[in-house]
Amino acid sequence: MLRIDSITAKYQDLSAISEVSLDVEDGKITALIGSNGAGKTTILNSVSGLKELSSGRIYWNDRIISGSSPDQIAALGVIQVPEGRKLFPAMTVEENLELGAYLPGPRRDWTKTRKRVFELFPRLEERRKQYTGSLSGGEQQMVAVGRALMALPKLLMLDEPSLGLAPIVTDEIFKIIVELNREGLTALVVSQEVLQTLSISNAAYLLENGKIVLHGAAGAMLADPKVKESYLGI
Amino acid sequence: MNLVLVFQSLISGIMMGAVYALLGIGFSLTWGVMKVINVSHATFGLIAAFVAYTLFKVFGMDPVASLAVTLPSLFGLGCLVYWFLINPITRAKAVIVSSMILTFGIAIILENLILLVWGADPRLLTTSYTNKVFAIGPLYFQYPRVLGFLMAVVGVTAIQLFLKRTLTGKAVRAAWQQSEASQLCGINLKKISMITFGLAVASAGAGGVGMAMLYSFEPHSHNLWLIYLFLVVIVGGVGNILGAAAGGMLIGVITGLSMAFLPYQWINVLTFGLLMLILIFRPHGLFRSEV
Numbered sequence: 001m002l003r004i005d006s007i008t009a010k011y012q013d014l015s016a017i018s019e020v021s022l023d024v025e026d027g028k029i030t031a032l033i034g035s036n037g038a039g040k041t042t043i044l045n046s047v048s049g050l051k052e053l054s055s056g057r058i059y060w061n062d063r064i065i066s067g068s069s070p071d072q073i074a075a076l077g078v079i080q081v082p083e084g085r086k087l088f089p090a091m092t093v094e095e096n097l098e099l100g101a102y103l104p105g106p107r108r109d110w111t112k113t114r115k116r117v118f119e120l121f122p123r124l125e126e127r128r129k130q131y132t133g134s135l136s137g138g139e140q141q142m143v144a145v146g147r148a149l150m151a152l153p154k155l156l157m158l159d160e161p162s163l164g165l166a167p168i169v170t171d172e173i174f175k176i177i178v179e180l181n182r183e184g185l186t187a188l189v190v191s192q193e194v195l196q197t198l199s200i201s202n203a204a205y206l207l208e209n210g211k212i213v214l215h216g217a218a219g220a221m222l223a224d225p226k227v228k229e230s231y232l233g234i
Numbered sequence: 235m236n237l238v239l240v241f242q243s244l245i246s247g248i249m250m251g252a253v254y255a256l257l258g259i260g261f262s263l264t265w266g267v268m269k270v271i272n273v274s275h276a277t278f279g280l281i282a283a284f285v286a287y288t289l290f291k292v293f294g295m296d297p298v299a300s301l302a303v304t305l306p307s308l309f310g311l312g313c314l315v316y317w318f319l320i321n322p323i324t325r326a327k328a329v330i331v332s333s334m335i336l337t338f339g340i341a342i343i344l345e346n347l348i349l350l351v352w353g354a355d356p357r358l359l360t361t362s363y364t365n366k367v368f369a370i371g372p373l374y375f376q377y378p379r380v381l382g383f384l385m386a387v388v389g390v391t392a393i394q395l396f397l398k399r400t401l402t403g404k405a406v407r408a409a410w411q412q413s414e415a416s417q418l419c420g421i422n423l424k425k426i427s428m429i430t431f432g433l434a435v436a437s438a439g440a441g442g443v444g445m446a447m448l449y450s451f452e453p454h455s456h457n458l459w460l461i462y463l464f465l466v467v468i469v470g471g472v473g474n475i476l477g478a479a480a481g482g483m484l485i486g487v488i489t490g491l492s493m494a495f496l497p498y499q500w501i502n503v504l505t506f507g508l509l510m511l512i513l514i515f516r517p518h519g520l521f522r523s524e525v
Contacts, residue, residue, distance in 0.1 A: 048417075048418060049417075050414060050417065050418075069417075069422070070417035070418060070420075071417060071420045071421060071422040071423075074417075074418060074419065074420035075420055079418070080418050082414065082415055082418060086412050086414060086415035086418075087412065087415070088407070088408045088411045088412050088415070088416075089411060089412070090407070090411055091404070091407065091408065091411065095404055098401070098404065099404055099405065099408050099416070099419050099421075100419055102401065102405060102419045102420045102421055103419075103420040107401070147419070148418075151419065151420065
């Protein structure tokens with residue numbers, strides 16, 4: 001499991017997140033919700049090793065991973081689907097997927113994994129020779145998730161997987177997250193789509209101004225008056 | 235105008251241009267991929283030329299065969315230079331400027347090392363086939379130029395295949411297109427950049443030997459070669475391998491044609507006039523930048 005222990009990260013002198021602690025249990029979907037600019041992406045980038053911490057530690061299966069480089073963390077199976085997809089635009093769908101399986105472990109059976117990804121996203125197989133820069137937003141998000149799955153993730157962290165997508169595509173992406181979770185995948189989902197995210201999650205954390213202000217079972221969070229008022233508009 | 239002469243100059247221009255291209259692709263690659271303008275690129279090529287000269291004089295080794303020694307050595311040297319000198323400055327804000335200053339220093343050091351080892355005399359790589367020609371119809375082909383051309387074709391094709399077909403080559407392109415996401419895929423940026431730089435320096439070696447088969451050379455020659463590098467990259471588009479190849483040929487053809495029909499003094503005026511026109515009207519090069 002992933003354990004984030006009281007981490008603080010800064011941009012220049014301003015704290016983006018301060019003393020954030022968070023657990024992601026094996027086999028569960030954990031939601032990290034909060035408004036734009038609350039620091040959700042900073043937390044994921046800290047886990048992935050892209051953002052340096054000022055203090056605190058991050059553990060993966062009781063081993064300290066904070067301070068490791070992004071490629072070392074990816075090699076442990078801690079994989080992120082970054083916000084805004086961040087695909088390789090001048091490469092085909094196939095090449096993007098192949099690079100997802102860049103590391104030696106995932107590389108071994110990568111064509112088999114790719115077959116599985118094409119089963120999950122049949123549209124990607126149709127578009128396999130197309131440059132990802134020419135795909136629609138929804139298709140790009142599918143490539144981004146597919147590329148991450150190619151790395152055979154043990155923990156999949158999705159940053160705003162539904163941002164800018166049509167509701168029908170959002171539904172499809174969330175359905176696939178649930179399906180993968182049923183097969184045993186652990187996931188950490190970061191989203192502003194509070195209702196939809198909480199309804200597929202087991203546990204949830206609410207982040208405000210870089211601090212965790214509330215956490216608990218996802219169902220309990222849905223019923224929480226504060227969440228209802230500020231994030232669900234009920 | 236004599237048509238045979240036009241074709242003859244076109245052909246020799248293309249052959250010379252191919253060697254400029256071979257010298258230029260690595261320069262274009264490091265510039266495009268890692269925003270490092272390696273001013274010492276041609277100097278590494280010049281080292282390969284001098285080594286080829288010595289191996290030929292002492293052991294009678296063919297200059298092309300000498301590449302079996304120089305290419306791996308230059309690859310290793312390039313990797314070391316990247317790891318210990320270039321990588322520390324890649325975090326600087328203006329990588330392009332700092333890399334130019336740093337590699338300018340490397341070029342001066344290498345030039346003086348060449349001066350120490352080989353002395354200041356101009357050298358000419360005269361092999362058994364240097365003056366041999368063969369004819370196809372009314373057109374003559376000089377062996378060294380044909381050889382240089384073939385080397386360039388092999389070199390450009392090899393780099394292109396590496397970038398498009400191998401996993402490491404794809405990782406190089408990925409790192410350039412989206413460096414953050416490439417790291418999330420498990421790509422070690424420092425290692426990938428080191429390999430790219432090593433390969434670029436090795437390709438400079440091939441280009442340097444190609445140049446040595448066409449022209450005489452001395453410890454300062456890399457300065458002139460460097461100007462051709464800028465020409466090739468600016469015409470071809472930064473980071474564009476096939477563009478660099480086309481750019482090299484274009485420059486070769488212009489040089490070849492002007493050599494045949496214009497007074498010697500006009501060659502560089504024309505070439506650099508073209509460069510200025512391109513910079514004014516097509517600042518990104520004649521071709522699209524893409525790795």
